[in-house]
Amino acid sequence: MLGDTTSAARATPDPEDGWYRLLLHFDSPRAACRRLLGLGPDAEVLEPPQVRQELAEVTRATAAHHQAV
Numbered sequence: 062m063l064g065d066t067t068s069a070a071r072a073t074p075d076p077e078d079g080w081y082r083l084l085l086h087f088d089s090p091r092a093a094c095r096r097l098l099g100l101g102p103d104a105e106v107l108e109p110p111q112v113r114q115e116l117a118e119v120t121r122a123t124a125a126h127h128q129a130v
Contacts, residue, residue, distance in 0.1 A: 090115060
């Protein structure tokens with residue numbers, strides 16, 4: 062699919078919290094959001110802020126939709 066390319070440029074363990082920090086490259090913020098949604102709560106976007114914000118908005122809207130059923 063166009064606009065959905067990703068590659069890991071760097072993965073480093075964070076010994077303080079047991080997580081890994083990944084530096085990922087996407088074609089667009091929307092592509093990043095779509096791909097990261099599949100990871101659910103197992104991932105946290107640290108930056109860029111627009112991807113973090115879009116991911117939070119989509120997650121809230123999805124939760125609200127399913128709670129209303």
